[in-house]
Amino acid sequence: MVGRAGRALLSRRRRELFFGVIVLALLAALPLGVHGAYLRGLIVLALLYAGLSQAWNILGGYCGQISLGHALYFGIGAYTSALLFTRVGISPLIGMFAGGLLSGLSALLVGIPCFRLSGHYYAIATIVIGMMAALLASNWDFINAAQGITIPFHGEAWQNLQFRTAVLPFHYVMLVYAALMWLIAWVIEGSRWGFHWRAVKDDVTAARSLGVSIYPSKLAAAAISGAATGIGGALYAQYVGFIDPESAFDLSLSVLIALPAVVGGIGTLWGPLLGAAVLIPVQQLSVAWFGSAAGGIDLMVYGALIMVLALSRPEGLVSFFHTRARQEVIDHG
């Protein structure tokens, strides 16, 4: 038995999937219209962050736990895959799942003490643990400490995830990553877990009284979110060819992973992609325009943009696309 509301929900979900396939096709065709390595590189980064931020969104958006330590999972994924590739010769296609597994496990480990906290307390705990990891990473000789790891070119091949003309193949690598993250979020939205997580986010007491076990729900969200972030980290390492503690574990990276979802619409299907499409080009272009001549303006633009968007669009850029009825539910619900 599916009631009227249920049928409406089903058709909405089917519509979203249909829309998703169209956007995927458009993004796949994008390189046909965009030439030049710089612009294409910009799109590759935007796609990566769309995926990373969707991974963050699973925990931060759907489950409502604002983590500011996701660089930890990114870094673990990036380092695991890079180390397996450079030292043991294991293909990054396998390495990224090893990295994802380790990231997911560490997200569980972090979650065990941290999920006894909520709100700001939780956010601060993730910041402190993330910075602790950064400190350890830059002092750990086994992973080359602060010098980082350079990934040598092993020859153009998909199993190496290395290409002489690096940008175009990575457009599709990152597109697949972002699309899979989107699909995971889509599945979660319709699943029992998704309902549990949103219940935990909206009202912990009510969720508990309805029989949702809070702590395991948060842990499950953290594990999936962490693992998905780790895979993104591994792809980044392969794309850039170099990682060090500053590029893989820094607090600013944790913020950058969260921001597209925050700017686009936290806990929504399209928020991270929309946010990344706006934020990553603005951030990268302001670095390119102002970075060398007048260092600092790029950060000012970036910081001001965050403030303005957070204040003016607390429900995210997706709210521009909401129908009026939906908007009223958000305002008064």
Next chain:
Amino acid sequence: MSPALILQVAIGGVLMGLLYAVVAAGLTLIFGLMNVVNFAHGALLMAAMYATWLIHRSTGLDPLLQLPLVAALLFGTGVAIYRGLIARTLQIRVNGAMVQIFATFGLSIFLVGLAQLVFGSDFQSINASFLGGRTLALGAIVLPLPLIASGVVSLLVFLALFRLSRTEFGRALEATREDFEAVALIGVDRDRIFGIGWGIGAAAVGIAGVLLANFYYISPDVGTNFALIAYVAVALGGFGSILGALIAGLVIGLTEALTALVVDPSLKQIGIFLIYLAVLMFRPRGLFGKL
């Protein structure tokens, strides 16, 4: 390692801890008052340090004499941040907590960028201050005078903060913290109280910045590390507790100094992190917190 050296390091750690405590007090005051975490706290410290450096360079006024000036400057900045940014976030009903986090993060990034633009990324320091380079020797124990002055002033700040809680304004602050809707009914202006709370919190950071500028290098992201320590101190002391911030600051300063004796200096913060993990595991609400 001689006992005198250990004692010297420990006293140095306690003095530094007092400074950490002042930074943490500013953070915990704002948090306790209105449940908002200021993620731009480190940037405010950095701003105060540059202000001190700039005033010293252009007028020659000694950092210690600048204390009231920079404190007033930061008080104004704090009020302005509340009026311009925080008051707006309080009106947001959807995702309010998230907006507060990212609005103050955005402010922090903006201020760091501004400092980079105006002062460049190079390290600056104040060399020719009244206390600069002088030391006090007590037998085998030698301590830098700027650090001692910083400890004394920090203690005075805490005396002032404790006294403040017994004044009329302190009671209004306490009442607003308890229930701001009820105090609005008896004619207390919430925005005024919150604004002054932000002013005092920022002024505390301002004083810490002046003291620190007297003996520490200044750079656009000097605040990051101190903010991190302040978060740990606030978590250890208990969110909202001024006394907790003082004790936690001392514990952290001492731990950091003693850790540096036994491990590589670049790892000296590991002791602080271990304390934080212990708090997280065994007493999430901190020593004096309510949670």
